[in-house]
Amino acid sequence: MFLIGCPRDCYDTCGLRVYVDGGRIVKVLPNDDIYTQSILCPRAAGDAKRVYSSNRVLYPMLNTGNGFFKRINWDEALDILVSKLKDVIDSHGVEKAIFLEYAGNRGLLSRYASRRLWYFLGVTQTDRSICASSGQQALELIYGSAYGIFPNEIDNLNAVVVWGSNPAVSAIHLWRKILNVRSRGGKIITVDIRLSETAKQSTHFIRVRPGSDGYLALGVAKYLVEHNYVDRDFINRYVYGFEEFVKHLENYSMDIIEKVTGVSREEIARFAEILVSCKPFAIFIGYGVQRRYGGGEIVRSIAVIPALLGIHRGFYYSNTDGLPINLSLVDGSSMWRPRKVVSMERVGKEIFNGNYKFVYINVHNPAATLPNASKIVEGFKRDDVFVVVHDTHWSDTAKVADLVLPAPTFFEKLDVVFSYSHNIVYLNKPVIEPLGESLGEYQLMCEIAKRIAPSFYQEICLDPYKVFEMAFGEEILRKLMENGFVELKPKPRDEYQTPTKRIEFYSTTAEKMGLPPLPTPPKGDFAEDEEFILISSAHILYTHTQFEEVYGPIPGELHISLEDAEKLGIKTGDLVEVYNEKNSAVLKAVIDHGLSKGVLWTPRQAKTVDGKRVNVLLDDGVDSFGGSVLNSTKVKVRRIGTS
C-alpha cells in the first residue's frame, strides 16, 4: 500500500491509499485522516480505470494531417519541438511563443517547477485568471491576503454560510465537516441562485438574483450597523475605514436592496440575526459567485461581514498564501518574467488570429475549458501555428495538436502535493512504472532546456529534491521525507498584510489601482427579454474534462425553470438550441424546479449534442478585478425537436 496525495484541482487534496499488485494499480481507497475522513469521491474511485484507459497517450505522436497521428520516438519529437521553437524565437521574437498551462495536476514538479524554462525564455504566458482571480484580488485588498479559516477549525463553528459555492459537489470532504456543524445543532445557510445540492441539505436557503450578492451583503452589513450589533472594540483595533463604510451604506436603501436581490428585508434580518447569535461562524465564499462582471466587488462586499461582528478572517476562499510555501522560487517567477502576459479569457481570440506561432501546453485542456473554445480549435488547426500538447490522455486539445507527448499520471511519478484548503503536504513516490514512453513534465522541461538553453541548464533544471527544499526549507523537507507527509503551520488569522496592517474596509490600494476605495458591488446580471443567464458549475463525476473515459461524455444538459420551459414549449428530453452572438450549441432540456425564471444551468464544459463544448458560448469578458465572467454569459434558447 502506498499513501499519496491527490493533486487534482480540487479543494480537498485527499490522502489516497493505493494498492498495487503485479505492477498494476488494483484499488484506490481513501485515507482515514481528519480531512479525507475515509470518504472516496467518484473520481478517485474511477482512477484505476482512467490510468489504464485506451484513451491514454502512450508514445510521442506526430500529426500527419487530417487528424491522423503517427508514432515517432522521443529523439525525433524533441528535435522537431526544439527546432520549431528556435525558429519562432529567431524569426518572430520570443513573445510569439506561448506557454499554456493550468490545473490538470497541481503537483510542485508537474505544475510549478515545469514553468521554469518558460519563465527563463520569457515566452508569453496567461494570467491564470479563469478560476478565482477576482475574489483573490478582493480579499487581498481587504485582508492583505486571501487565506481564511482552515478546515480543522470548522469543528469550532456554530454556523457556516455557503455563499455561491456548491461543496456538496465541489468539495465533498469539506462538506462532510460542514454537515457536522448541522448535526451539532448549528446552522448552514446557503446563498445561491438555484436550489443546489448544497442548498437542499442546508438549514436555510436564500435565493438571490445572479450577481446581486454584493447588495445582499451590504444589506446584512446595514442591518448589523443599524441594530448596533457591530463589535466596536474589534473595529477600533483592527478595521480601517469603518466610518467611511457606514457613510457609504447610506447609498444603499433597503428598498433598493430588496428589489435588486429579490430577497425581502425580513429575510435579510433573519440572516443577520443568525450570524449574531451563532458566533463564531465562517462564510465559505465560492468561486462560482465571483466569475462574473463585478465579481471582485461582490466578494469584497461579502468579506467585510465577519469583521463587523469581531471575527478574524471569518471566511474561507483559498488558503495557499496562508501556508509557508515559496512558489515563486520554485517556478522561477522570482527571477524571470514573461515578455507578455495575456488574459486567459482573451487568449482564444489571439490564438484564432494566429498571434502565436508556437504553443506549448501541459496540464491544461484549453480547447474545452476556456471561453472561445471553438476559436481555439480553429486557431490550433492553422498551418502557421505549431502546437505541442503534453498530456496523459487524448484531450480535446491533444486531438488538434501537431505534436502530442505522453505524460505519466500522478501515480507514475515523483511529486509533492499541497492543498489550497488544508495544511497537509504529501510526498508522492511513483507507485507504478510510467505507462508506455511517458515522461514527467519536469523531466521533459529539462530535456528541452538541455537543447535550447544548454549554458543555463544548471539554473533552470535543479534536482527535484532541491526544488522541494526551495518550496519548504530544509526542516520541513526532512519531515516530509521521513513520514511521506507533513503538516504545515498556517499563518495567524489575526495578521493583516495590508498597508495599514488592518482590515481595510476603505482600501487605498484599490484607489491607486483605479478601483472604488469602498466595496461597490454591481446590481447583477440582467437579461433582456427572451434572454437568459447561463450558469455552469461542477459535476460530481468529473474534474473539469477529466473522467469522460470512465463515466462517458459530460452530460449535455440544459436545466431550465418550469415557467420558462412552459413559455417556450419545452419538455424534459427535448433538444434545444442555445445561442448567442458567439456560437450555438444543441443541448438536452431538463426542467429543474430549483431554478428560477431567466436562469439556466449546465454542467461545466458539458459535451453538447452537436459535439461541441458548452464553452463555445461563454462570455470572454474580464471583470474589473481581472477575473473571468463565465457566469455572466447571456444566451437565447429555442426548441428544435425531441431527442
Ligand SMILES: Nc1nc2c(c(=O)[nH]1)N[C@H]1C(S)=C(S)[C@@H](COP(=O)(O)OP(=O)(O)OC[C@H]3O[C@@H](n4cnc5c(=O)[nH]c(N)nc54)[C@H](O)[C@@H]3O)O[C@H]1N2
Ligand atoms: N463552462 C465552464 N468552463 C470552465 C469553468 C466553468 O465553471 N464553466 N471553470 C473554469 C475553471 S474554475 C477551471 S479551474 C478550468 C480548468 O481547466 P483545465 O485545467 O484545462 O481543466 P481540465 O479539464 O482538468 O484539464 C486538464 C488537462 O490536464 C490533463 N492532465 C491531468 N493530469 C495530468 C498530468 O499529470 N500531466 C499532464 N501533462 N496532464 C495532465 C488532463 O488529462 C486534462 O486534459 O476550467 C474553467 N472552465
Ligand SMILES: Nc1nc2c(c(=O)[nH]1)N[C@H]1C(S)=C(S)[C@@H](COP(=O)(O)OP(=O)(O)OC[C@H]3O[C@@H](n4cnc5c(=O)[nH]c(N)nc54)[C@H](O)[C@@H]3O)O[C@H]1N2
Ligand atoms: N466534482 C468536482 N469538484 C470540483 C471541480 C470539478 O470539476 N468537479 N472543480 C474544482 C474547481 S477547479 C473549482 S474552481 C471549484 C469550484 O467550486 P465552487 O466554488 O463550488 O464553484 P462552482 O462549482 O463554480 O459554483 C458554485 C455555485 O455558485 C452558484 N452561483 C453562480 N452564480 C451565482 C451568483 O451570482 N450568486 C450566488 N449566490 N451563487 C451563484 C452556482 O449555482 C453553484 O451552485 O470546484 C472544485 N471541485
Ligand code: SF4
Ligand atoms: S478529486 Fe478531489 S475529492 Fe476526489 S480524491 Fe482528489 S482531491 Fe479528493
Ligand SMILES: [Mo]
Ligand atoms: Mo477552478
